[in-house]
Amino acid sequence: MQTRRHVLQCGFGAGVAATLGLRPQHAEAQALSSLQIFVPAAPGGGWDQTGRSIEHALRTDAIVKDFKFEHAPGAGGAVGLPKFIGTKKGQGDALMVGGMVMVGALIANKSPVKMTDLTPVARLTGEFLVVVVPEASPHKTMQDLAAAFKAAPGKVSWAGGSAGGSDHILAGMMARAMGADPKAVSYVAYSGGGPAQAALLGNQVTAGISGWGEFSEQIKAGKLRALAISADKRQDGIDVPTLKEQGVDVELFNWRSVFGAPGIKPEQQKALVDVMERMVKGPAWQAELKKKDWTGIYLPGAEFGKFLGEEITRITGILKDLGLAT
Amino acid sequence: MDTLSQLIAGFAVALTPYNLMWCFVGVTVGTAIGVLPGLGPALTIALLLPLTYKVDATAAFILFAGIYYGAMYGGSTTSILLNTPGESATIVTAMEGNKMARRGRAGAALATAAIGSFVAGTIGTIGLTFLAEPVVNFALRFGPAEYFSLMIVAFVTVSAVLGTSAVRGITALAIGIFLGLIGIDLQTGQPRFTFGVTELLDGLNVIVVAVGLFAVGEALHLAAQKKRPDGGEVIEVKDSVWMSREDWSRSWKPWLRGSLIGFPIGAMPAGGAEVPTFLSYFVEKRLAKKPEEFGHGAIEGVAGPEAANNASAAGVLVPMLALGLPTSATAAIMLSAFQSYGINPGPLLLQQQSALVWGLIASLYIGNIMLLVLNLPLIALWVKMLRIPEPLLYGGILVFATIGTYGISQSWIDLLLLYLMGGMGFLMRRFDFPTAPVIIGMILGPLAEQEFRRAMTISEGNLMIFVQKPLSLALLLIAVLALVGPKVWGMVRRG
Structure with missing residues (x-):
């Protein structure tokens, strides 16, 4: 399959690194000419698209020429x-895509390996979440929904992605901020934003939580009503108040990032950070952000490492509250 | 503009030589990947996503739709010839189709599958053109309670594949339900029966299990038989390669019934392509004039499920194009391709991108015709494959199944699973257990469980939700009727 994928990519000019990543390690001083991008998810998902956008941006702005993709x-x-x-x-040209979802997944599955084993390179994008209700719902504002939830937590059902994922985490954080037990949340897990949307459009559940991009078109068409977003502040062109503005003191970004392999030298880490820095400042990456509706929340190397540590602590806490971690 | 004139405008888009070429490439690639077990349309389209940086949106979607429809055609070929389903939607086809092939009627089986796919694909596409709005509104009325009741109806279909002993059949079903439980539980995020193996976290791949049980199990069974004729037995191709008059008269009704079952269920957000094939198989067995032929190669058992699977493929596109809802893996990937063009698929897609959408729909009609033209002449070629002596043929099947399985995830765990399932399939054949209920249990078990728990969360644990909702109640009554109806009717007639 790996070979077949290569043939497909070569055939359509998407390119393949002839070097297969076996670059001599003494080459770290000069700029990277090839990258192996490792996507720990299936082709087509958010992480894969992040990887493809990185490839497209680096190629367009002539920063890195050769790419090899691997999916697990x-x-x-x-x-x-x-x-x-x-x-x-120890391979200085390997770059793994990852994000907040992985933090929760590793905790819930009691994974023996940790994200802190990796070399932090950059936090790239973030997507804030949105709380919606069906068009026909009696709840007009976040306050209405919060009041209904406080009165009878079990009667308010929330649709979102898989248990322990970002949507569920936000539900738990909101419950805690509203003074309720996160375990009391009637959370209905779907395998993704699509099936969850269907449940909302069919009035099967009280409310829904997902990434802004998943629900935005239904919101624009008036089929779903957006009550609040999980961003830190109001977003340009989006007429939806934040949770904080409405008295629910919660802020959450579903961030995506890239990591280097463990055990690489500081110069190698710097080379990767430099590549990302140049990419983020280039026009092609900015165009990709706009097209995909991603918010650029770039944070380089060590600062991202510090942020990651804080996120792991925060998410572990909320998963414990939800009864999903010990 | 009314629907018809928009459709005509769509044909104007789809019939340009450039777009026709993409359509042809799509259906050809689709047929090829449908034949391979493992590589499905969702993965193929995902691998081709970088193409969206190079070609325009209309051409890309015509290509993707061609791949999607093509895979539904191709999947049946290996099911019938080699008992090796290429897609989960063609697992049912293998049950009767392969028996027909073993009786020397592979040509007729392939022909009824191809023509049935064409008929159903066209009916489904017509439904997509004219009925998208009402169908999607009906489908959205299905919530967790209704889906659970629908799964109960689908479980009734197990009775059609139980074989001679109900105990053995239900044992097989229970094994399947257990296999379906392996992996992370969606509602709590906790791993079940994974024993610390990370590759098991996402559950077992139903294709690997089906190929192991059917194809590998069969090969082992054959190898273990004492009688070993010199040079091996060759399956004689009896009668003509083509469908006889009787085949036609036995096929056309299942085609239509399969389409009617497949299209609306495919349009349901959690419907999928497998459930309608089970239901169609059950209906055909119940309505057949010669039900005793089922299990030995009844043509209705190929015609109906094949039609159901292709009609459901068109159904899946209904919520995607009408509401921007991705309800299957393939639809989700296609929607992410829309985003590569800066098009945000949603309820306004049809209004904002009408040229693109109608071009896509028109290309589905064209793709269906291309697939028929492409597949019918191939039948004569495929049938020749069965002239290969059995030991060699089954050796080849083992190689083919192994490569295809490894291709899914490049993981040796999947290969181990394939041969474990093969061993189990061999033992089940040896001790006369039916294998089909394992697959039905594995597909329906987790669906029923998740929907049941979703319904329980919403109703706060009140079981009455299943009878309070009218649609759910109606489905439960259908299940009861399908199970005991024939017996009661028989007693009444006997007086």
Whole structure:
């Protein structure tokens, strides 16, 4: 399959690294000419698209020419991470896509490997979440929904992605901020934003939580009513108040990032950070952000490492509150 | 503009030589990947996503739709010839189709599958053109309670594949339900029966299990038989390669019934392509003039499920194009391709991108015709494959199944699973257990469980939700009727 994928990519000019990543390690001083991008998810998903956008931006702005893609899908990255750590250790041109979802997945699955084993390179994008109700719902504002939830938590059902994922985490955080037990949330897990949307459009559930991009078109068409977004502040062109404005003191971004392999030298880490820095400042990446409706929340190397540590602590806490971690 | 004139405008888009070429490439690639077990349309389209940086949106979607429809055609070929389903939607086809092939009637089986796919694909596409709005509104009325009741109806279909002993059949079903439980539980995020193996976290791949049980199990069974004729037995191709007059008269009704079952269920957000094939098989067995032929190669058992699976493929596109709802893996990937063009698929897609959408729909009609033209002449070629002596043929099947399985995830765990299932399939054949209920249990078990628990969360644990909702109640009554109806009717007639 790996070969077949290569043939497909060559055939359509998407390119393949002839070097297969076996670059001499003394080349780290000069700029990287090739990258191996490791996606711990199936082709087509959010992480894969992040990887493809990185490839497209670096290629268009002539920063890196050759790319090799590898996918290891499964369990929110819990399958791919050990594989990346095992096979890419010490390789300065390996870049793994990951994000907040992986933090929760590793905790819930009691994974033996940790994200802190990796070399942090950059936090790239973030997507805030949105709380919606069906068009016909009696709840007009977040306050209405919060009041209904406080009165009878069990009667308010929330549709979203898989248990322990970002949508569920936000539900737990909101419950806590509203003074309720996160375990009391009637959370209805769907395998993705699509089936959850269907449940909302069919009035099967009280409310729904998902990434803004998943629900935005239904909101624009008036089929779903957006009550609040989980961003830190109001967003340009989006007429929806934040949770904080409405008295629910919660802020959450579903962030996506890239990591280097464990055990690489500081110069190698710097080379990867430099590539990302140049990409983020280039026009092609900015165009990709706009097209995909992603918010650029770039955070380089060490600062991202510090942020990651804080996120792991925060998410572990909320998963414990939800009864999903010990 | 009314629907018809928009459709005509769509044909104007789809019939340009450039777009026709993409359509042809799509159906050809689709047929090829449908034949391979493992590589499905969702993965293929995902691998081709970088193409969206190079070609325009209309051409890309015509290509993707061609792949999607093509895979539904191709999947049946290996099911019938080699008992190796290429897609989960063609697992049912293998049950009767392969028996027909073993009786020397592979040509007729392939022909009824191809023509049935064409008829159903066209009916489904007509439904997509004219009925998208009402169908999607009906489908959205299905919530967790209704889906659970629908799964109960689908479980009744197991009775059609139980074989001679109900105990053995239900044992097989229970094994399947157990296999379906392996992996992370969606409602709590906790792993079940994974024993610390990370590759098991996402559950077992139903294709690997089906190929192991059917194809590998069969090969082992054959190898274990004492009688070993010199040079091996060759399956004689009896009668003509083509469908006889009787085949036609036995096929056309199942085609239509399969389409009517497949299209609306495919349009349901959690409907999928497998459930309608089970239901169609059950209906055909119940309505057949010669039900005793089922299990030995009844043509109705190929015609109906094949039609159901292709009609459901058109059904899946209904919520996608009418509401921007991705209800299957393939639809989700296609929607992410829309985003590559800066098009945000949603309820306004049809209004904002009408040229693109109607071009796509028109290309589905054209793709269906291309697939028929492409597949019918191939039948004569495929049938020749069965002239290969059995030991060699089954050796080849083992190689083919192994490569295809490894292709899914490049994981040796999947290969281990394939041969474990093969061993189990061999033992089940040896001790006369039916294998089909394992697959039915594996597909329906987790669906029923998730919907049941969703319904329980929403109703706060009140079981009455299943009878309080009228649609759910109606489905439960249908299940009861399908199970005991024939017996009661028989007693009444006997007086």
